[in-house]
Amino acid sequence: MLHPVILSGGSGTRLWPRSRSNTPKQFLPLVGDETLLQATALRVKAMQDVAPVITVCAEDHRFMVGEQLQAIGMPSGGILLEPAARNTAPAIALAALHVQQQDAQGVMLVLPADHLIRDEPAFRDAVMAGLAQAHAGALVTFGIKPDAPVTGYGYIRIGQPLDARVHAIGAFVEKPDVERARTYLDSGEYLWNSGMFLFRADAYLEALKKHAPAILVAARAAYDAATGDLDFIRVDADAFATSPSDSIDYAVMERATNAAVVPVDCGWSDVGSWSSLWEVADRDVDGNVQLGDTLAIDTGDSYLQAADDRLVAALGVRDLIVVDTADAVLVAHRDRVQDVKMLVDRLKAEGRTEHLHHRKVYRPWGSYDSLAVGPGFQVKRIVVKPGAALSLQRHQRRAEHWIVVSGTAEVTCNDKVFDLGANQSTYIPLGSKHRLRNTTDQPVELIEVQSGDYLGEDDIERFDDVYGRT
């Protein structure tokens, strides 16, 4: 039995403006219809003898993880919530402790949620090839055979063979300059460090105890005091906060004598920038990737993406990344995309919000999109999923008008409960306890016009919530 563990902790800013703090890249359908998280889960679901998937993610992303896994029918072995970002070593420790509860010597397959693998059979073969060493106690990693002198990845030098497919690790090597990267590529002795691992839970915990005991102590204390909440496992925040922040590479792999590597060529990409996404996407004869409503004349080798209900028109340009969203458009040279972070840092420094969330915000009950904001009012388009309900709530500073445009909503307003169908409206006076519920099997869509002197999301007092948010 293999225990898949998906690390969904990334808060990537390098794919801004599509990836934002509340929807990092693993939650986006960047290539094809599935999100990277879903593609990662489906990759392991296709394997034999696989336990339900364990996910580690940030508190803020829990509903998204749950829904995205549910949408592809992926059995969940629990969603571990990291109270704070502490890098991969502590996150994997929580997962190892969780695996041990069910299977003392269970083997874990640890996968970042935000990578792309195009040759899945090759990937699965590599996992199978590493299993014997993992069962024998080795800390197995997967090394990608390089096809270009890439400077953005760490490298692994291949050591002595341990069996037909697995090698000891010669050395972990920091990101090289381009000259050195070319030497690595030409030598055939180096692999890209992919950040995917295969080992027994007890072997990892043993290694932690030896090389990074403070992480193990903190993770164990946090996990032992965990509480359950639906499918979520909420570890103790104070205990987890005492953990050093470190990657599994630095904390364990580089120090362990039982580390091993399986070389693999599986069409892997970490999708770490807009240019790497351009590289892996299907391109037309002009070398363009065109997504959404785009129009390109005399344009080449560019990535063009339009937002919903918007047109991106390109004329006479080359090597550009143009990514449009509801509230921001990025225009960057393809060679400069590693500096998208500089833009995001600028947004942070200026106290803006375009790096935090999209205009359209997903909630466990559905979504809302802010259509217009003006002095004293805001207009939102709200979709409530079948069977879902917003919390019973009250606002101190705003009244709300609701106009249902499709489906049937059940409205609670103080002591009244009534249905509201398409083309019907109601008024929620300031200070009244209200709730919106969808008891049907069709989505409900409504327009909300808020009116008041303060319209922030924090003017909300929750009395009852099916998602445990009170």
Next chain:
Amino acid sequence: MLHPVILSGGSGTRLWPRSRSNTPKQFLPLVGDETLLQATALRVKAMQDVAPVITVCAEDHRFMVGEQLQAIGMPSGGILLEPAARNTAPAIALAALHVQQQDAQGVMLVLPADHLIRDEPAFRDAVMAGLAQAHAGALVTFGIKPDAPVTGYGYIRIGQPLDARVHAIGAFVEKPDVERARTYLDSGEYLWNSGMFLFRADAYLEALKKHAPAILVAARAAYDAATGDLDFIRVDADAFATSPSDSIDYAVMERATNAAVVPVDCGWSDVGSWSSLWEVADRDVDGNVQLGDTLAIDTGDSYLQAADDRLVAALGVRDLIVVDTADAVLVAHRDRVQDVKMLVDRLKAEGRTEHLHHRKVYRPWGSYDSLAVGPGFQVKRIVVKPGAALSLQRHQRRAEHWIVVSGTAEVTCNDKVFDLGANQSTYIPLGSKHRLRNTTDQPVELIEVQSGDYLGEDDIERFDDVYGRT
């Protein structure tokens, strides 16, 4: 008494996506706070002994012309509506006939509405310098002293001097190639053909009679059968349609023996493309023009413009035009902007609407902006100006919900008339006669949610309209 005539007939597509069929560039504040039309009007308003301004424009633009002139306190000598586009010779003929009604030998100063002139004193000096020849019966044009070998303009070769400032015209010359343009520039004998004219109304009509009699016949018949409508002069469409379509240059100036030119250096630009707008605008140390909410890192010599409520972020790019609007963003190389027309032609060919109008549409009573469109519904943000009223109207296919968010609206719904204040709402059932009026001195803003199986702008039956649109 000088009679200013502003030709506002341009339907320019070269500044798409900001200029659109329903708001060509003369109606946009492209440089500074005034629109090009307003800047043109203010240019003549500052002169001595000037009659109220006569404007010639398309039917669709009449309210915009009226409002923009009113907003700057410009007295109107009438707005002549062209029932169809017939180029400049017939349009100027209408204006000449209109001037003659008041002042048989009146001198007209004919100005395109969409040019930019930075040195206004130099321009006014040139007009004064041309007056004597114009009074004496010459057809005076203004020739701009070139400062670069521009290939996009027609040229005028300077002929014999007629007085201290005015010369006979040696020849009109077609747009040259760059080599020839350089020769013209170096010779000092050539000027750019600016499309601005100064002549007696009767002199122009006389020249038309001689060189293009069919235009005169059609224009006279159209003008003689004109009807007044508010400040608008609606000439006869059938008569006007019989006019040949021709420019004043081809129809008259090139054939006339009494044509003259005043050389002038007045910081003139026809703002004919995004690159010419970049050239005339204030640029920062990196050579960028940044308008609206923009963020640029390592970006140079570019024109960046964000739409309301949207961010444009540029990274590592040069020589780009990035113009964002509510529904479309243009990304073009600065050297390729003359081909924006290709994009517009593509939009036309595909039966789209982004070249026709903006998401926000101006009406004589105010404006509306379509915030969201979904199956069976549409959400609009509507602003009604103080003292304005929409028509009394009825829809066959849709009901409407109105929520006032600021100001006070007077609502008519069948036989009821009532006030609706901020945070109040009402429902207009399908088929009911209704009207929205603002009787206050503050704008009224409301959110309209339309619901129905067809939501096109043409489902509107008008019973009464203060703007004569029934």
